[in-house]
Amino acid sequence: MIEMSYNYLTGVVEILADAPDSWRELPNLPFWENPNSDLWGHSICRSLYHETFHFWQFISSGYIARLVEEEWSRFLSFEQSGEIEPISSEAMKYIDKKGRPFSVKELVECWARFWDVHTRSPVEILRQEIISVEDFAATLELSIPGMHEPAYSGESFDLVMQHGKDCESYANPYRWLLNEMVVTGASSIFSNVVFPIITHTAFKTENPLDTFFAAIERAKDSGELMRGVFGDPDTMSKRKSIVQLWQKLWNRLIPELIDSRSIQSLETGLNRIESGPLKEHPIFKEVPLMESTLGGYFKMGSFSGAGGLSDPDDRFPVFGLPGIPQFRVALGRFVPPPKIEFSNFSWYCPEHGVSQVWQLMGKGDKFSLSERVDDLQRRVVEFREAIVLEEKGLPADFYDIE
Numbered sequence: 001m002i003e004m005s006y007n008y009l010t011g012v013v014e015i016l017a018d019a020p021d022s023w024r025e026l027p028n029l030p031f032w033e034n035p036n037s038d039l040w041g042h043s044i045c046r047s048l049y050h051e052t053f054h055f056w057q058f059i060s061s062g063y064i065a066r067l068v069e070e071e072w073s074r075f076l077s078f079e080q081s082g083e084i085e086p087i088s089s090e091a092m093k094y095i096d097k098k099g100r101p102f103s104v105k106e107l108v109e110c111w112a113r114f115w116d117v118h119t120r121s122p123v124e125i126l127r128q129e130i131i132s133v134e135d136f137a138a139t140l141e142l143s144i145p146g147m148h149e150p151a152y153s154g155e156s157f158d159l160v161m162q163h164g165k166d167c168e169s170y171a172n173p174y175r176w177l178l179n180e181m182v183v184t185g186a187s188s189i190f191s192n193v194v195f196p197i198i199t200h201t202a203f204k205t206e207n208p209l210d211t212f213f214a215a216i217e218r219a220k221d222s223g224e225l226m227r228g229v230f231g232d233p234d235t236m237s238k239r240k241s242i243v244q245l246w247q248k249l250w251n252r253l254i255p256e257l258i259d260s261r262s263i264q265s266l267e268t269g270l271n272r273i274e275s276g277p278l279k280e281h282p283i284f285k286e287v288p289l290m291e292s293t294l295g296g297y298f299k300m301g302s303f304s305g306a307g308g309l310s311d312p313d314d315r316f317p318v319f320g321l322p323g324i325p326q327f328r329v330a331l332g333r334f335v336p337p338p339k340i341e342f343s344n345f346s347w348y349c350p351e352h353g354v355s356q357v358w359q360l361m362g363k364g365d366k367f368s369l370s371e372r373v374d375d376l377q378r379r380v381v382e383f384r385e386a387i388v389l390e391e392k393g394l395p396a397d398f399y400d401i402e
């Protein structure tokens with residue numbers, strides 16, 4: 001994959017590859033309709049999708065939004081005092097395995113990889129990355145009646161997660177899960193269905209790893225439940241597409257596998273943005289407006305056919321299952337990252353209509369969204385440079401010239 005990054009303080013996605021020139025002035029990138037199109041080649045699909053998913057993770061997860069709040073407060077205090085505060089103990093826990101099979105950070109990355117592999121198609125990745133699969137492509141590729149996007153088999157998905165590039169670090173939790181679920185007798189299909197639903201929900205709790213492990217224990221112990229939910233494991237993967245299973249089981253698996261106390265206190269990143277310090281953030285303060293347009297689109301019935309979403313006020317299945325083509329298109333259109341830096345130019349998310357009206361009325365922000373993104377990026381670079389200098393034992397203002 002090409003070099004890429006996501007910045008948690010600004011929401012900016014960086015992709016070190018050229019984008020088509022025709023994208024320069026487009027308010028809505030055609031990428032989200034067709035991420036694998038030959039028009040933009042094969043290099044940017046996984047990276048653009050993966051890094052953007054980190055932005056959607058932040059909006060979905062109260063836990064991740066809390067970490068962003070902490071970093072935002074460290075940043076603001078650096079701007080005021082020039083001092084760099086130590087990282088909080090909560091942030092340290094993010095990278096610490098503490099005797100467990102993987103850290104929270106590994107689960108965050110695996111969650112992003114799960115969806116980037118799904119969106120790119122494992123068959124394509126296998127062709128590019130690992131081995132020539134021409135001889136047995138027929139067993140890895142599936143054609144499912146009524147599906148427009150190319151389909152693939154569970155075997156090809158597992159192959160990428162177990163043998164793909166950097167899989168030891170990026171796919172570790174999924175590989176662990178496949179092993180754990182062997183006791184159910186249908187490890188591949190159970191893992192593929194359970195993983196995104198449980199992980200999305202776990203990251204709305206205060207302790208995602210505890211919630212995740214507890215949910216997997218329940219899934220393992222409830223062979224009968226799983227069989228009742230899924231049907232006969234030998235034939236179900238051939239009968240149903242994974243997309244249909246995710247939609248059908250979203251509302252059923254969460255109450256079955258997550259304990260009721262956690263369910264009552266689930267918190268999204270959006271909840272925190274609306275009520276916490278990030279509502280003053282120059283970019284993220286726009287997120288509630290963006291999310292509400294997604295909700296409007298949802299209520300207009302534009303999602304008809306998406307199925308499985310019993311509560312039209314709950315948009316979080318859309319964030320939780322962003323690999324489903326209709327959901328991906330809606331998220332890319334209404335909740336894109338504020339800026340995507342390609343090698344040849346930067347794309348900016350258009351200002352929200354309501355923000356434009358406020359600006360015209362003199363009530364909104366003095367600066368446009370793109371100006372605010374560029375300004376914040378510059379300030380965050382100073383913060384990052386100061387952290388690097390501090391680590392080398394130099395004071396934060398060592399190179400400042402009065």
Ligand SMILES: [Zn+2]
Pocket residue numbers: 050051054109112
């Ligand atoms: Zn990542």
